[in-house]
Amino acid sequence: MSAIRFHDVTLGYERHPVVHHLRGEAPAGSLLAVVGPNGAGKSTLLKGIAGALKPLGGSIAFDKPGVRVAYLPQAADIDRAFPIHVYDLVAMGLWRRSGVLGGVGRRDRDAIETAIAAVGLTGFEDRSIGSLSGGQMQRALFARLLLQDAGVILLDEPLTAIDAKTSADLLDLVRRWHAEERTVIAVLHDFDVVRSVFPQTLLVAREAVAWGRTDEVMTPENLLKARRMVEAPDPFAAACNRAA
Template identity: 40%
Template sequence: MNLTLASADGARLGPEMAALAHSPLAIRGLTVSYGEKPAVFSVDMTVTAGAMTAIIGPNGAGKSTLLKAALGIVKPLSGSVTVFGKPLAEARGRIAYVPQRASVDWDFPTRVIDVVTMGLYRELGLLGRIGAAHKARAMAALERVDMDGFATRQIGQLSGGQQQRVFLARALAQGADLYLLDEPFAGVDAATEKAIIAVLKTLRDEGRTVVAVHHDLSTVRDYFERVVLMNVRKIAEGPVDEAFVPEYLQEAYGGRLATAQIDQLSLAGA
């Protein structure tokens, strides 16, 4: 699949082109449908470089689907994706992806270190030998998430939080500039959540860009600088103070959040 900016979009976006070319991830008019109803409808999104962005919205809002479409895992009906101003296919080496932990079978016969080494595939290719430098990088990635003691464990023996750290280590081994994470805090223990957010903040401080589908509204203000609020369509996008506000939350979640809750969330950081 080759996604490029459609010429019509290009014309319309004229003044915005410079910003687009520098954005780690720019999505325009993205629509994805699994059946007859679209899961994601005409979403525009321009990720800010060197920041942490949360994609939030209710269940079934198409958050994961948006991420998967941006990565070319699912095929969109229409729309365009550019990564650092280039089509996705030319920028794969600059992206790392952390899928939902529940999306794979952890009984798969492999060890922790082997999973992390998968992150080096683009460098190793089909038959490249795994040298000492590669092994060192995989171990360093494991150390960053405090899992170096588990390198030779079978992945099924890990707790949920440990599995999530291994997935993050695999992404770290990729040495990417843009990190896309799908619910990295789902079902993990408090210690793992702390460890993961610390690693993500370090990535940001190194000038890398982090985008995460996020579920827990109470931590949005603590963890992220920017928010994309969506429910099939994009409702708001911007700094937390501007986009994570009662008006938009109400629009995204409808009756699913009590007004009192919404007020509490949006005032928490003020």
């Protein structure tokens, strides 16, 4: 597995910074929650780790080359109108092995069926994803993550707008990945879940407010400081030129 190191990294869009000068490390096998107010840069950070967003400054590095990264974006970023069935959506998790247009052999079919069963969707294989509830869709996406067999798993608000049973089942999968010593980083809003499941937390408000043990990070003082830091964001802020 691989550690993730943040070397004075700044992330943003069109030269406007969103996450400033982040320094630190997520050790291999970390179970890390990323929390902060709306507009704090949480999703931007995950996009940077996934390689979907190039840093404006500094770098994000893995200590082992070729590490597999699986990224689950927010539900709002997923096109539910795309005409695809649950089985085919889950099968997309095998694209690294079979290729985008590769065929699915017996071994692959077994793996797909196992992943679907692991998230409780057996019998839903031929359902259109547009017919699924929010919780069912999230289960299907977690099944796809299972097939990706990644060392680093990034989850952007994976428990938002789903039922309690689905949340509990998906958290069981998160614990399973942690037990397998995969690095899991999740953006979350439910502080009770953060405190009960995630031993490490990064609190951001366009820069790191606190990073470390969850009980030491999630204090009223730190949470209040984070809220105050994003109360009046400037969407037209110039590029950050602060020295490292």
